[in-house]
Amino acid sequence: MKPIMTMKTISGRELPNYIDGYGLVKPFQGAFNDGGIKTRSSVELTCVPPGDLKVLESLEEALDKLNMNDGMTISFHHHLRNGDHVLNMVVEALAKRGLKDLTIAASSIFPVHAPLVEHMKSGVVTGIVANYMSGPVPEAISRGELKKPAIMQTHGGRARAIESGDLHIDVAFIAAPTSDTYGNINGVYGKSACGTLGYAVSDAEYAAKTIVITDNLVPFPACPIEISQIFVDYVVRVESIGDPKGIVSGTTKITNNPVALIIAKMAAEVIKASGLVRDGMSFQTGAGGTSLAVAAELKRIMKHEGAIGSFASGGITGYLTEMLEEGLFRTLFDVQCFDLAAIESYRNNPRHQFMSASMYGNPHTKGAVVNNLDIMILGATEIDTDFNVNVTTGSDGVIIGGSGGHSDTAAGAKLAIVVTNLMKARLPMIKAKVTTITTPGESIDVVVTERGIAVNPRRVDLMEKLSQAKLPLRTIGELKTLAEQITGVPKALETSEKIVAVVEYRDGSVIDVVRMVIDNGYLER
Amino acid sequence: MKKFRRTMLFMPGNNPGMLQDAAILGADSIILDLEDAVSLSEKDSARILVRNALKYLDYSQVEVVVRVNPLDTEFGPQDVDMIARVKPDTLLIPKAHEEDIKLVDMMLDKIETEEGYGVGSIKIIALIETAIGLETIHEVIKASRRTVGVLLGGEDLTSDLGIMRTKEGEEIFYARNKVATACRALRVDSIDTPFTDTNDYEGLIKDTAKAKSLGLTGKAVINPRQVEIIHSVFAPTEAELKHALRILGAMEEMKKEGKGVFSLDGKMIDAPVINRAKTTVELGQRLGFMER
Numbered sequence: 097m098k099p100i101m102t103m104k105t106i107s108g109r110e111l112p113n114y115i116d117g118y119g120l121v122k123p124f125q126g127a128f129n130d131g132g133i134k135t136r137s138s139v140e141l142t143c144v145p146p147g148d149l150k151v152l153e154s155l156e157e158a159l160d161k162l163n164m165n166d167g168m169t170i171s172f173h174h175h176l177r178n179g180d181h182v183l184n185m186v187v188e189a190l191a192k193r194g195l196k197d198l199t200i201a202a203s204s205i206f207p208v209h210a211p212l213v214e215h216m217k218s219g220v221v222t223g224i225v226a227n228y229m230s231g232p233v234p235e236a237i238s239r240g241e242l243k244k245p246a247i248m249q250t251h252g253g254r255a256r257a258i259e260s261g262d263l264h265i266d267v268a269f270i271a272a273p274t275s276d277t278y279g280n281i282n283g284v285y286g287k288s289a290c291g292t293l294g295y296a297v298s299d300a301e302y303a304a305k306t307i308v309i310t311d312n313l314v315p316f317p318a319c320p321i322e323i324s325q326i327f328v329d330y331v332v333r334v335e336s337i338g339d340p341k342g343i344v345s346g347t348t349k350i351t352n353n354p355v356a357l358i359i360a361k362m363a364a365e366v367i368k369a370s371g372l373v374r375d376g377m378s379f380q381t382g383a384g385g386t387s388l389a390v391a392a393e394l395k396r397i398m399k400h401e402g403a404i405g406s407f408a409s410g411g412i413t414g415y416l417t418e419m420l421e422e423g424l425f426r427t428l429f430d431v432q433c434f435d436l437a438a439i440e441s442y443r444n445n446p447r448h449q450f451m452s453a454s455m456y457g458n459p460h461t462k463g464a465v466v467n468n469l470d471i472m473i474l475g476a477t478e479i480d481t482d483f484n485v486n487v488t489t490g491s492d493g494v495i496i497g498g499s500g501g502h503s504d505t506a507a508g509a510k511l512a513i514v515v516t517n518l519m520k521a522r523l524p525m526i527k528a529k530v531t532t533i534t535t536p537g538e539s540i541d542v543v544v545t546e547r548g549i550a551v552n553p554r555r556v557d558l559m560e561k562l563s564q565a566k567l568p569l570r571t572i573g574e575l576k577t578l579a580e581q582i583t584g585v586p587k588a589l590e591t592s593e594k595i596v597a598v599v600e601y602r603d604g605s606v607i608d609v610v611r612m613v614i615d616n617g618y619l620e621r
Numbered sequence: 622m623k624k625f626r627r628t629m630l631f632m633p634g635n636n637p638g639m640l641q642d643a644a645i646l647g648a649d650s651i652i653l654d655l656e657d658a659v660s661l662s663e664k665d666s667a668r669i670l671v672r673n674a675l676k677y678l679d680y681s682q683v684e685v686v687v688r689v690n691p692l693d694t695e696f697g698p699q700d701v702d703m704i705a706r707v708k709p710d711t712l713l714i715p716k717a718h719e720e721d722i723k724l725v726d727m728m729l730d731k732i733e734t735e736e737g738y739g740v741g742s743i744k745i746i747a748l749i750e751t752a753i754g755l756e757t758i759h760e761v762i763k764a765s766r767r768t769v770g771v772l773l774g775g776e777d778l779t780s781d782l783g784i785m786r787t788k789e790g791e792e793i794f795y796a797r798n799k800v801a802t803a804c805r806a807l808r809v810d811s812i813d814t815p816f817t818d819t820n821d822y823e824g825l826i827k828d829t830a831k832a833k834s835l836g837l838t839g840k841a842v843i844n845p846r847q848v849e850i851i852h853s854v855f856a857p858t859e860a861e862l863k864h865a866l867r868i869l870g871a872m873e874e875m876k877k878e879g880k881g882v883f884s885l886d887g888k889m890i891d892a893p894v895i896n897r898a899k900t901t902v903e904l905g906q907r908l909g910f911m912e913r
Contacts, residue, residue, distance in 0.1 A: 354845035355642050519641075546645050582641065582678070 107484060107536055109608050117223070117244030118598050124607040127507045127539055134460040137261030139302055142329065151277050151313065151331045155189055158307050158332045164190065167197045168266040169223070171258075171303060173296035174204035175271070175283060175432060179342025182271040182309050184211050185334070191220045199223030199244075201265055203254060203295040203453070204500070207231030208342060216242050225263060227251050227500050234495035237596050240612045246495075246597040248488060248610075251295070251431070252457020252464060252504035253602035258298040259454060262604055268303035270296050270328075271337045275310035276318035279328025283433075284320065284443040286312030288338040291412075291433025291442050293322045297452035300327040311337045322450060348413045348435045350392055351385025355517060355546045360386055362567070363473060363515050363544045364393030369565035370511050370558060372470045373403050379425075380410040380505055381473035383434040386515055388415050390473045398424050409451070409465055410501060417441035420448060429465050431456045431501075457504030459602050466501075466508025474502055474540075476516045478530040481572045483537030483552050485514060486530035488599055491523050493589045493613035495597060499534050503602050506539035511558070518545040523586060524579035526572060531589060532599060533608040543572060550575050590614040624684055625649040625907070626770060626810045626839040627855045628848050633658035634687075635667040640674040643683075646845040647852075650684035655700050656691070656715050664696045668703055675707040686746060688713040692721045701725055705732040705743055713772065717747035717754050722764035729767065741767060746812070750774030751781045755796055758803045768809060772841055773800045775814030788824060790831065801836035813837040819844040829854040862905045865898035872898075 102110050105124040113121050144150070152158045170190075172183045183202060188211065190198060196219050200212065203226065210232040215221040222243035224233070227250055237246045249257060257263035272281035273288045283293045288311055300306045300323045308331045351357065367373060379394065381387040392415070398405065408416045409429035414437025420428050421441075429451045433439045442448045457466050466472075477497065478486040485506075490496045506512040516525050525545070541558060543550045548570040551559045563569055570578070591611035601607040630648035632639050634655045643651045653674065659667040671687060687709045689700035693716075701712065705728070712729075714721055725745060733740045745767040749755050755778065762768050775793045779786040786792065797813065804811035813832035816825045829840055829851050840851050857865070868885060872895055875883045882891050 352846075354646055357846065358645065358647070546642065 105533075105605075105607060107482065107533055107607070109533060111606055111609060115245060115595055115598060115609070118247065118595075121598075122605045124536065124601045124605040127536060127601075130603040130605060131459070134260065136259050137264075137302060140304060144329075149277075150279050150328065151333065153333065155185065155309070155332050155334065158330050159189060159193065161330065162267055162305055162307075164193075164195060164267065166195055168195075169199040169201055169225075169264060171201040171265040171268045171299045172203070173270060173293065173299065174202060174206065174228075175290040175293055175295060176288065176338035176343050177204075177290075178206040178208045179288075179339035180206065180208055180271065181336055181338050182269060183209055186269050186309075187212065187215055187221065191215055191218070196220055197222045199225065201225040201263055203251070204228040204498075205231070205233045209233050213241065219243070223247075225249060225254075226498065227254050228498035229495055230497060238489075238494040238610070238613065239615070240594055240596055242596070245595045245609070248495075248498045248597050248599045250457065250499040250503045250600070250602040251453045251501040252459060252466065253499075253600055253604065255298040255452070255454035255456075255458040256460045256602065257600075257604060258302045259458065260460065260604070265299055265303035267305045267307060268296075268299035270300055270306060270308050270323070272308045272310040273337070274312045274314055274318055275308045275331050276314050276316040276325075277331065278316045279308050279325040279331050280316070280318040280321040280323075281308055281310070281328075282318055282320050282322045284439060285314075286310075288312070288336070288340060288343060289439055290338075290343050291439040292430045292450050294431030294451055294456065295453045297323060298454055305329050307332060309334055309337055311335060344433065344435050344439065348383050348388060348415065349385060350388045350415070353385065356386040357389055358546045359515050359517070359544055360389030360393050362546075362549060363390045363513050364397055365565065365567055366513060366542055366544060366549060366562060367394060367471055367511065368397050369562050369567060370471075371561060372511055373397055373401050375404050377403060377405045378468060378470045379405060379408045380469055380471070380509070382475060383411055383413050384475060387473050387475070388413065390515065391415055391419070395419055395424060407468075409456070409469065410505070412438040412442070412448070414438055414441075417445070417448065420445065429456070457501055457508070457602065459504075459507070464504070464508065466505050469505060469509040470511060472505040472509035472512045474506060474512060474514045474535075476514045476525065476543075479514060479516065479526050479540075479543055479572070480530045480537070481526070481528060481576060483540040483543065483572065484530050484533045485535040485537075485540060486532045488532040488534045488597075488608075489610055491531060491586065491589075493531055493591060493610070495610060499599075503535040503539065506535045507602065512539055512541050514540055514543045516543070516545055518547045518575060518579045519583055522583055524576065524583045526576040526579055528576070532610055534599060536601075536607065543575070545575060547578055548575055626684065626812060628840060628842045628851050629686065629772065629812055630842040630845060630848060631658070631688075631815070634671045635659050635663050637670060640670065641678065644678070644680045645682075647848045648683065648842055648845070649839070650686050650711075651680070652686045652688050652713055652841070654688045655696070655704075656688050664690065668696075668700055672703050672707050675704070675709055684710045686711040686713050688715060688748070691716045692724055698728070701728050702732065705729055706736055708736070708738055709743065711744040711746055711769065713746045713748055715748045715774075716751055716777070717749060717761050718751070719757060719760040719764045722747060722761055722768065726765035726767060743767065744769045746770040746772055748772045748774050749796075749800060750777035752778070755799055758799060759807065762803065762807045762809055770810035770812055771800055771804050772812040773797065773814045773837075776817075788818065788821075788828075790828060797832060797835045797837060804838070805836060810839060811837045813840040815841040815843045816847065817843060819847065822850055825850050826854060856908055856910070857901045857905050861901055862910060865901040865905075868895060868898040869902060
């Protein structure tokens with residue numbers, strides 16, 4: 097079906113009102129345009145009477161019981177990250193059974209999921225819904241090898257889509273580092289321990305069928321319980337759900353890169369000047385070397401000012417658990433553990449608290465944790481002069497990431513700071529228009545680069561504070577010019593009309609689409 | 622306003638990425654190195670790279686110093702000829718002796734005339750790293766009016782002396798004294814040898830404090846992470862600034878009463894104490910710690 101008409105998002109992106117394989121398009125109209133009264137989806141379930149057993153001896157036995165059909169949507173969480181065995185195991189088994197036209201709703205896709213590419217080519221998999229993708233799968237999607245456009249969501253947006261019924265899951269396959277015989281699971285024990293299971297909660301609660309897959313079956317009841325038996329139909333025991341080496345890193349380290357350290361120091365100065373360093377403050381940052389360096393700088397400032405924070409949130413690293421132990425934060429909200437130290441802290445310290453993806457960032461709840469966030473440190477692959485941020489595609493138009501919690505936290509935080517090098521290799525990071533809008537400029541307050549700081553003109557108050565603190569302020573246009581003086585202006589990408597991915601904002605509206613790049617022979621990575 | 626040379630950061634002249642970012646790393650001066658950081662097979666390409674960096678990149682926020690190769694090698698004179706034509710602020714002359722400085726001075730006179738720059742606009746810093754250079758330091762400094770400072774090269778000097786170089790640095794105690802005193806006498810900057818353990822920040826603080834206590838005015842840097850620490854050691858403390866301001870305040874009072882020498886907190890305040898207080902306050906003002 098050809099597009100009937102084109103519409104514009106509030107950020108000026110032109111979208112068709114209908115996309116084949118996706119459906120009707122609701123264009124993005126502002127971060128908080130779609131609030132008000134909402135309804136949660138109802139779930140049909142099969143009651144389990146006393147005496148019934150849930151443990152099955154093999155995945156095949158589970159698939160026999162499930163009556164799976166062509167065209168179903170199956171879901172996975174990404175807590176095992178690049179060590180995950182479960183997604184490949186399940187899709188391979190379904191392919192052998194001759195199923196076609198499946199949609200994979202995985203909270204994230206990693207390089208380890210490369211076998212999906214063959215299943216895309218053979219028609220076993222025709223749809224993918226994910227919040228973040230890296231590796232061969234998004235590269236193949238970018239080349240147009242998935243039948244339907246992929247749907248890119250946010251962490252909060254995925255929970256919203258599942259709970260509202262926008263994303264109906266037929267079967268949720270939940271990898272569990274520990275499960276008891278009745279389906280109570282946790283991620284803190286077992287050889288594949290990954291910490292919290294925050295991204296799997298909505299799947300378990302709202303899928304028509306929920307199957308736990310574990311390599312550490314323990315007697316009933318498991319302790320602790322992160323996701324409870326009341327949502328679980330069957331438990332399947334397998335040899336291994338993942339490779340611990342790919343699940344978590346041993347330690348996450350602060351960068352040594354001098355330019356990144358300068359950026360981190362400036363970001364911390366921005367936080368200080370904003371006046372948000374005070375008792376009760378809250379903070380979130382990523383696990384990258386620069387993000388951790390900001391945390392290290394902030395720690396110094398908090399100690400100096402004697403400020404005790406209320407919470408740090410997000411994916412949690414050992415660095416944040418140290419801050420918790422030193423008394424710099426009262427609690428942590430953890431949706432996902434990034435390293436072994438975080439897992440250990442979550443297991444042992446009651447102040448290190450669990451949060452589901454919905455509690456983390458779902459806009460259609462009675463208030464997500466991002467709403468309480470003061471300071472958020474964000475990355476970017478591109479920023480434009482309207483402060484729109486791209487973390488979905490590279491400058492070559494190929495999908496290399498996705499929002500994850502980017503748009504959710506940016507929308508909620510009082511101060512959303514993007515930290516980035518002004519140039520990466522030979523490319524300027526600030527452009528007239530980003531290749532893909534992931535997070536709208538209205539949510540971004542400050543951009544910090546090694547060559548200066550740009551404040552969103554909407555934040556006049558902040559501009560005054562930073563200027564009083566004598567920080568090196570420039571306009572975003574000036575930063576762009578500065579970069580281009582060194583790198584020149586790169587030629588615009590040539591894209592075809594074909595839409596390979598739809599980028600959904602957290603409220604389910606479409607903020608942008610990714611079009612297939614015309615391959616000049618440079619796209620092989 | 623006179624530029625600081627608290628930190629002079631070495632950057633390899635053969636690394637385009639580092640040359641691009643050199644100016645923003647916080648050091649007062651950057652030393653683009655054509656000598657030790659560059660292997661023999663890359664001497665020509667690094668020279669061209671540094672020339673182009675000076676031509677096209679914005680280094681206006683820092684002093685750009687280029688360390689050329691020793692003048693008695695085939696590369697040294699070629700370095701001077703190519704680099705001086707794109708007008709660096711300063712050349713750093715390794716293994717400096719009186720004759721080397723005189724030779725560079727003459728070459729620069731000629732190049733500056735040919736290129737239409739003001740004669741004398743390119744400055745010289747002498748790298749003292751041989752026993753003979755150290756013992757003839759007055760002649761080395763006086764060999765050119767372009768000379769604005771001396772950098773002490775501890776590694777090569779101890780090698781020339783045939784002694785061990787240690788972290789504690791007792792073996793260069795004499796050299797530091799000699800460089801600091803000679804430079805003060807001839808009113809040029811004295812830059813201490815770098816501290817080479819880039820992960821030992823406590824050691825760096827001690828080493829810098831020692832250099833400062835002996836009268837050296839700055840320190841060479843081999844890793845950007847050292848810059849801020851060195852600046853903090855060279856900066857006057859809040860207590861020092863307050864004390865200096867009290868001395869100057871008391872002096873104004875005493876002037877009105879016509880007294881030359883007076884006492885404050887039971888200590889005699891005379892001209893040298895007042896001069897030191899003035900220097901401290903001036904430094905504090907230049908570093909932006911206090912209003913002018």
